[in-house]
Amino acid sequence: MMSCTKTYVYHLPDADGESREYETSVNSLIVIGANGSGKSKLGAWIEQQDFEGVHRIAAQRNLNFSERTPLKSYSEAEDAVFYGSSEEAYRKGKQRRWDWGKSYTTKLLDDFDDVLAVLIAQLQNENQRYVEDCKRAEERGEEKPHTRESSLDRLLTIWGQVFPHRSLRMTDAHFTALIPGDDAGYSGTQMSDGERSVLYLAAQVLCVPEGKTLIIDEPEVHLHPSLMFRLWRALENARPDCLFVFITHDTQLAASHKDSDKVWVKSYDGKRWEFDFIPESDLPEQLLIELLGNRKDVLFVEGTGCSYDVQLYSAIYPEFYVVPCGGCSQVISNTKAFASTEGLHSIKAYGIIDRDYRSDEELAGLKAKGIYSLEVAEVENLFLVDPVLRLVAERFSCDEVDDAVEQVKAYVIRRFEGELGRQVRQATVSCLKEQLSGIDITTAAGASVAEDFGAAVASINPEKVLRKQEERFEVVSNDADYEGILKLFNAKGVSESVGHFFGVDNKKYRDKVIGLLGGDWRDRLVEALRTYAPILP
Known part of the structure; x- marks a missing residue:
């Protein structure tokens, strides 16, 4: 029996800088790393391997747009979004979009009007096709087709999933946000940064042609975590044909994508990237990602974030990143688990626990595993x-x-x-x-466990x-x-x-x-x- 599971392909550079192909059955890939590790440059590299098949949304994006969207033909607006220009000479390599290769990771995208224009042009084309289908049905004496879900319908659905207590209306190329009980609402240009970010990203994703790879650099910008999770869950579900590549340092976003491949970018020397896939670990994934992004050695301690343990150990060991774990058993477990991921990093991890009633022999055994105790109980x-x-x-x-x-x-x-x-x-x-x-219990032959x-x-x-x-x-x-x-x-x-x-x-x-x-x-x-x-x- 043939499998119907869809697979997605992405490329990453090998040790020689050559492109290597990977496959995944999940339509999202997480690229995560510390600031300055080369994540954005890696995103640009992925795009450069297939300019036609990859659409990249840079981290720097202008969220201002016109009161009424300037209308364009679909092809003109689409070219402006994907290539930066509708002129054929500038399409190859997306030259105008990225300043002829000078600003792959630094250019401020100022294409909000064009993105909305693509969506509106899509809607006009969809409406035109529907009218033509209805006319043909009338000519043939057939039943008219049911109305189909439009690009605008999909946008409004996603908006409602992200903002369940807000609605969105588009009339005459003008977007309005509505509050329950207020039909007037407020203009899209008066939306909050978070609302405009959702509108921009949703419109970008919905206007991408089928089967593309979408790279989104810093998808968390302007978004509260609760909005971010709802938005990307809705967009990934709306575009199962596309592969989403999220370039982020947000550990919550990464941890929320439990089944996605996760690439930890360690460093970039200007020519080569050093990275690894984040493996399964006994550590909570969000904690593991957070620790990988930290530049200090790690010290697991008992207590919570505001406990005496954290306050005292942070003062005594300023060179360490102090992580509260709750009880001593979790300190021991986390120290061992992080040590098992040493192939991913050069960070050392230790644990400190209360002495409690432990014997000297027990404490010596723990110390051999990197878990130390106080000189008091x-x-x-x-x-x-x-x-x-x-x-x-x-x-x-x-x-x-x-x-x-x-x-x-x-x-x-x-x-x-x-x-x-x-x-x-x-x-x-x-x-x-x-x-x-x-x-x-090592049961000998003939002996019972009991x-x-x-x-x-x-x-x-x-x-x-x-x-x-x-x-x-x-x-x-x-x-x-x-x-x-x-x-x-x-x-x-x-x-x-x-x-x-x-x-x-x-x-x-x-x-x-x-x-x-x-x-x-x-x-x-x-x-x-x-x-x-x-x-x-």
Whole structure:
């Protein structure tokens, strides 16, 4: 049985700059990369391989148009849009459209009137053909044909899909946007940039002859993401005969095209492009694309965009692009996943997680995979380390810095001793979970999975684990080892109850410390924090 799946062909340069053909079953291709990587020049190169088969809409486009569209014949308007001129001498290589090759990627397109003129001329031709068909039917005594969907109908449909609470009307070559309940509306020349951009791009796409490749540079210009997604979904559906090539740095647009080929442009040296296809990854695709566009090495951390993790790590590691991942398991997963894409880039990625109750052995195993831990149990404990306490005491004018710091330490130690039993139990549970997660059932001949699992579980000794944790915690407790306690003490609320020792509201203490990162105390605070943060390669 023959497949009815349509295929689309596009070309990209190989390592020698020669054209290489690719096929896809999806009518869109995403070309993405950082600013200055050569994306637009690659779009121009693709067009130059087939001037007749490719129509390119440059990033620089004038969205102003006349109150009433100047009417032209279809062929004259079409030539003006596709070639920049209707004169035969200038059609080859689209010389006038791109200033005889001098402005392939920099010329400001000023063809809005011509684009609308093509659409109106199409409509006139369609109406004329319909009238002629009706006349022939009358002459033959046949039933007149039903009205067909016109170019204008398609434009109005797409407009309605993008702007469901606006409608569009075209009368006497004049476009009007309508608001429900207001028949007068407002002139197309008074539309917002987003509305005019939708009108321009939709008209461009609808007037392209069948089977063309459409290159759209920076399709996101002037468009809110929600409008952009609706527009391009509508246009791709309206023109399944065309291949859309989107040249963009918008990660959301790229990620929304889940099944499309995606080309990551790394660099261009004036003659050759370095690029790769973005592979499938365990990382969310939008995050992967965003990271590829970043010039810094990547640091995955716990927390959200406004959490203490991000604020503190961004200050401690200014040379890294800090990415919040939520929980520690996602930090570990993302660090491993990004490392698996190293063929695409030269960016290094690391992770930082809270120490929590992990054993030294477990932390060493994670470090070997590029995942590091703090020298305290959790990020909130950074607000309690000695050098930070001293800095805060000095900043908020405590008369006796040493006395204030010692009072905080004594308070933290008392809190730790009061919660010792609960902390030991939580550490024991954490250790047991880690041992259970490491069980590897390799069923020998004749043995059952249940037997293997039972044997593995039986090898875990909860009492032994409990005693080991009791020893760890009791040692630092008996010695009143403040640094050791901060390594073990998991109690996020403790740092939210020490502000009063410095004359600061308890609930505002941590924010007061964060506030020091924005002033003259920044360097001293960062230096104090670095002592407890891992040194990254």
